[in-house]
Amino acid sequence: xxxxxxxxxxxxxxxxxxxxxxxxxxxxxxxxxxxxxxxxxxxxxxxxxxxxxxxxxxxxxxxxxxxxxxxxxxxxxxxxxxxxxxxxxxxxxxxxxxxxxxxxxxxxxxxxxxxxxxxxxxxxxxxxxxxxxxxxxxxxxxxxxxxxxxxxxxxxxxxxxxxxxxxxxxxxxxxxxxxxxxxxxxxxxxxxxxxxxxxxxxxxxxxxxxxxxxxxxxxxxxxxxxxxxxxxxxxxxxxxxxxxxxxxxxxxxxxxxxxxxxxxxxxxxxxxxxxxxxxxxxxxxxxxxxxxxxxxxxxxxxxxxxxxxxxxxxxxxxxxxxxxxxxxxxxxxxxxxxxxxxxxxxxxxxxxxxxxxxxxxxxxxxxxxxxxxxxxxxxxxxxxxxxxxxxxxxxxxxxxxxxxxxxxxxxxxxx
Amino acid sequence: xxxxxxxxxxxxxxxxxxxxxxxxxxxxxxxxxxxxxxxxxxxxxxxxxxxxxxxxxxxxxxxxxxxxxxxxxxxxxxxxxxxxxxxxxxxxxxxxxxxxxxxxxxxxxxxxxxxxxxxxxxxxxxxxxxxxxxxxxxxxxxxxxxxxxxxxxxxxxxxxxxxxxxxxxxxxxx
Numbered sequence: 045x046x047x048x049x050x051x052x053x054x055x056x057x058x059x060x061x062x063x064x065x066x067x068x069x070x071x072x073x074x075x076x077x078x079x080x081x082x083x084x085x086x087x088x089x090x091x092x093x094x095x096x097x098x099x100x101x102x103x104x105x106x107x108x109x110x111x112x113x114x115x116x117x118x119x120x121x122x123x124x125x126x127x128x129x130x131x132x133x134x135x136x137x138x139x140x141x142x143x144x145x146x147x148x149x150x151x152x153x154x155x156x157x158x159x160x161x162x163x164x165x166x167x168x169x170x171x172x173x174x175x176x177x178x179x180x181x182x183x184x185x186x187x188x189x190x191x192x193x194x195x196x197x198x199x200x201x202x203x204x205x206x207x208x209x210x211x212x213x214x215x216x217x218x219x220x221x222x223x224x225x226x227x228x229x230x231x232x233x234x235x236x237x238x239x240x241x242x243x244x245x246x247x248x249x250x251x252x253x254x255x256x257x258x259x260x261x262x263x264x265x266x267x268x269x270x271x272x273x274x275x276x277x278x279x280x281x282x283x284x285x286x287x288x289x290x291x292x293x294x295x296x297x298x299x300x301x302x303x304x305x306x307x308x309x310x311x312x313x314x315x316x317x318x319x320x321x322x323x324x325x326x327x328x329x330x331x332x333x334x335x336x337x338x339x340x341x342x343x344x345x346x347x348x349x350x351x352x353x354x355x356x357x358x359x360x361x362x363x364x365x366x367x368x369x370x371x372x373x374x375x376x377x378x379x380x381x382x383x384x385x386x387x388x389x390x391x392x393x394x395x396x397x398x399x400x401x402x403x404x405x406x407x408x409x410x411x412x413x414x415x416x417x418x419x420x421x422x423x424x425x426x427x428x429x430x431x432x433x434x435x436x437x438x439x440x441x442x443x444x445x446x447x448x449x450x451x452x453x454x455x456x457x458x459x
Numbered sequence: 460x461x462x463x464x465x466x467x468x469x470x471x472x473x474x475x476x477x478x479x480x481x482x483x484x485x486x487x488x489x490x491x492x493x494x495x496x497x498x499x500x501x502x503x504x505x506x507x508x509x510x511x512x513x514x515x516x517x518x519x520x521x522x523x524x525x526x527x528x529x530x531x532x533x534x535x536x537x538x539x540x541x542x543x544x545x546x547x548x549x550x551x552x553x554x555x556x557x558x559x560x561x562x563x564x565x566x567x568x569x570x571x572x573x574x575x576x577x578x579x580x581x582x583x584x585x586x587x588x589x590x591x592x593x594x595x596x597x598x599x600x601x602x603x604x605x606x607x608x609x610x611x612x613x614x615x616x617x618x619x620x621x622x623x624x625x626x627x628x629x630x631x632x633x
Contacts, residue, residue: 240522240529244625268550318549322538370624375529390528399517399531399629405552407628412554
């Protein structure tokens with residue numbers, strides 16, 4: 045009798061230890077990826093789309109993706125934000141080619157010129173009645189059945205989220221008051237301005253990006269730059285918080301003193317003696333209420349809100365395949381801020397992005413994780429730092445948020 | 460634009476074609492030395508290619524074209540360049556790799572005696588250990604040179620890159 049194949053799609057059984065283990069097949073299996081695209085990104089979740097200030101006027105638009113599904117977001121004549129699949133209702137053609145643009149009054153598919161208004165309704169189908177009484181659509185053809193696929197849109201203080209599930213509750217209800225509190229810290233209604241974009245493609249499963257930001261354990265060890273300049277240290281006052289589902293989370297920390305002690309003695313390459321030759325790069329200015337100087341929030345299923353000192357960015361996860369994802373960074377500030385503050389943000393942006401003094405460590409380690417797990421689907425991760433439960437903590441020496449994440453993930457995926 | 464205009468060297472102050480060619484050759488040699496420093500030499504010497512007050516930026520083309528100020532790398536002055544080299548050699552945790560710069564299509568846009576404006580195309584190819592070689596970045600250098608003790612130095616280098624989807628990580632400069 046043939047033994048059952050390891051990792052047979054019918055045999056995806058989570059390790060009995062539960063959310064303190066992560067089986068490596070979640071990072072490489074095509075079946076798991078397919079289900080994720082369907083039940084997570086295609087299901088009841090609000091994915092981050094962009095900012096309202098990116099499409100200030102009617103007919104302004106941008107392309108983006110929900111999971112791996114191409115969509116565009118635009119603003120109709122009434123000022124309402126619309127998100128629809130970038131897929132003609134006729135034969136599935138990508139009807140919008142430009143990555144972004146302004147002032148359109150309609151979208152015309154280049155293939156057969158089916159034309160849609162800014163609400164996504166089809167308004168013209170060439171040769172619908174045929175030519176010289178020849179051809180044309182059948183008599184029962186009804187334009188109403190051929191609009192673009194719409195997503196449910198939620199706007200919140202300048203941000204845009206959308207879902208393929210039209211039964212979604214409000215964004216506020218989706219996040220809950222505890223997580224909304226941290227969103228409000230950066231998005232309190234103050235008008236935003238985009239400072240620029242960065243994009244990178246990583247040979248890594250998309251969930252590793254979430255885990256990275258839900259893992260303060262690594263931050264005080266791997267990020268020598270952060271630790272050397274005391275932007276983040278294991279002994280800085282800090283906490284982690286999760287919502288009830290475990291899927292959303294936030295790590296909150298304060299900049300500390302530059303010193304050497306037990307919090308840094310375990311770090312193999314402690315560089316506390318380093319100084320910046322150009323200290324301009326890192327002269328943070330307090331701009332938010334409270335003592336926190338770093339707030340990194342993960343919003344299920346595709347967003348990280350980054351506030352490290354004065355560098356603010358949305359990191360949007362776009363999926364490519366089981367072993368590849370893209371990270372799309374939108375750096376922003378406030379429309380009414382001083383030039384000096386904008387300059388601080390641009391200088392501190394050296395910390396982040398594909399060449400970031402901090403983030404490039406993460407890009408490298410996510411690809412290295414994929415390298416490690418990809419061909420060992422039968423093995424599993426050990427996630428017990430700080431205990432076996434997932435709860436809020438007032439320290440950073442924990443993997444609580446990763447446990448919470450996989451607890452919520454298993455429920456949604458039925459694993 | 461007719462063919463004559465397109466092929467005529469654009470260097471209004473150069474007195475003759477000979478001078479123009481000499482300047483272009485100087486920039487070619489400069490860029491070759493610059494590439495050799497990053498690809499095969501000591502990255503700590505990379506700041507020596509710049510003036511004390513230099514600006515060095517690596518910018519996605521979409522930001523440049525839309526007038527958005529965000530850069531992938533933004534180094535101000537010799538200090539900013541040194542900080543980048545210190546981060547590469549002391550703090551950044553990355554997998555070993557080779558880089559290879561190809562710099563071509565040098566165009567001198569103008570010179571006023573002190574400052575020389577020039578552009579070039581660049582391609583940076585990256586090879587990670589046990590992996591296929593790939594294009595890391597393709598774009599345009601937008602340069603301002605100044606002569607310091609007779610030697611060309613960069614007062615400004617903007618690396619505006621077309622390859623906006625960066626494969627993983629940018630460790631070394633373009």
